[in-house]
Amino acid sequence: MSDERTPASDQDILDEIQAEVAHDLEEERPPSGGPTYQVVGALVALVVGIGGAVLSYGYGMGSLRQPGPGMWPFVVSVAIALMAAALLVVGRGLNDSEKFTRSSALPAVGLVTFILLAMLMPVIGFEIPSLLLCVVWLRFLGGETWRSTIITAGITVAAFYFLFLYGLRIPLPHLF
Secondary structure, three states, rough: OOOOHHHHHHHHHHHHHHHHHHHHHHHHHOOOOOHHEEEEEEEEHHHHHHHHHHHHHHHOOEEEOHHHEOOOHHHHHHHHHHHHHHHHHHHOOOOOOOOOOOOHHHHHHHHHHHHHHHHHHHOOOEEEEEEEHHHHHHHOOOOOOOHHHHHHHHHHHHHHEEEEEEEEOOOOOOOO
């Protein structure tokens, strides 16, 4: 006797699995925060965007043909600030935010480590702060294994080193 399934029975199984996964995800989701949390999140992103733009401007903008080390961080920071401003305008009408929990502190830790990278880079170069940033983000914020963290961090820093210094010829402070 063969086990022949019809396309309808396959669809029923797929629908059942999707419903179960959706139910499990809903149970793990933090409670809704409402419009106030939307506005607070937008304000935090606005501060981050403006702060990033100010800090990156200090590294030098260069030109479009020869971008300085602050050009792309500046562009990204301005984009963050603009999106945050848009969220401030429409955020009061949205209700898809989540209440702050312990895991809400992880982006703040990520931001602090990124600011430390920006402060240490002119002093000790690109390589060591970038490697430390990757390790903190992968191991402590992302929960990766030490093996995965070391391999990924090393490859990432090496790739960015060659991309910025040799590919894009951006004069980042560096050790080698």
